Every structure is written in structure tokens, then in C-alpha cells.
Amino acid sequence: EVQLVESGGGLVQPGGSLRLSCAASGFTFSSYWMSWVRQAPGKGLEWVAYIKQDGSEKYYLDSVKGRFTISRDNAEHSLYLQMNSLRAEDTAVYYCARDFTMIAVAYYFDYWGQGTLVTVSS
């Protein structure tokens, strides 16, 4: 069974940093592109970042470029999101999501975690 379990969320002050983790199991993690998607309170879904299987390609939402870094450890079956210079507008539930296809990339997401809440507030 495919499972994605996020952790690392919490309350952080504006300008602060946080590192989110996503533990993957039930599939060959190293064969899939992976992504982070967020949902602000009362709002819709917003894609944040994407990473290729070997980490050689990374793509970001414009508003997080230069502040967020997506990474992965295939040996540990884990995905990460380092978030720096956090702003109030980054407050959201952050979901880890798996790309729909193995080896190639489809830019759709077939498995998602339950999410972890990040709150940026003083």
C-alpha cells in the first residue's frame, strides 16, 4: 500500500525557517517525480515544488523561489521541503504528492499524504 506521511509542521515566526519531511513507503520511491502542494486556510490547492527522481531537476512556484528548497533522499525514501524567510502567506497545510507515472513525468498526482500544518505568525 502506498503511503506518504508528512511531518515537521508547526508554528514559526515571520522570517523563520522550517523543514518538512515526507516518509514514503509501499512503492519504489526512486522511480517517481515527487512534489509539494499546499492549501491555505479556506483556500484552494496550490502547487509549490517538483523534483525529479534523482534530484537533478527542481521546479518551484514563483512566490517561493529563492526561499524554499525541495530535496530528496532515495536511500531513506524521503522527500523534504526546506522553507526559509517564511511569510504569513505561507501559512497552509502542506501535502506531499507522488507523480502519476513511473520513470517519466505526468504532472498529475495520484497519491497524497494527509498533510502537515505550517502556521507563520508572530
Add this chain to the structure above:
Amino acid sequence: EIVLTQSPATLSLSPGERATLSCRASQSVSSYLAWYQHKPGQAPRLLIYDASNRATGIPARFSGSGSGTDFTLTISSLEPEDFAVYYCQQRINWPPMLTFGGGTRVDIK
């Protein structure tokens, strides 16, 4: 950036009724559109990809249609578990810039 506009914002229907949800793109996305179902406290669920293909395990009552800028998700006969928020999502191949619509909430009437 391609903007996806979903309508209506809320749809109030009874079990057994037909639901028709719309997603309109600000420019053509060809057939590169997906639909997701999202319930509070749960992970979103992929329903439809490439506009009209049902994802694995998705019941036949869910169907997608459209191309270019206008897309439709149809639920032929609502089951109690179908009351949720539905999002459309488009993809642009290079560079990846993915956007979601604002969502349609399907409520029990």
C-alpha cells in the same frame, strides 16, 4: 500563468442526482487537465487525468470531458460519499507550472 475558473462555487444536490461541474481555462491547455476530489482532513484523490481518463479504481459514475479551454466533470448519480470539494488542475510541460482551480463544493441538499 494559466488561470482555471471553476463553476459553480457550490452545488447543492441530493443523492441520486446528476452533478455537472465546470472548469474553464484562461488559455488552451489542450487535454492536459485533471480532476481531484478532496474531503476535509483527507488526502486529495485523483479522479480524472488528461481530461477524460478515469484513474485506477475510480467508479464509472465519474466522467470527464472537454478540451482546449472548457472542461466538465460529471457525476452521473451522486452517492453519499461523493459530497466533497472538487478541483481541476492543468499542467504546462516546460517549465512545469501547475495550477489548480478554486474548487467546487458539492453539498447535500
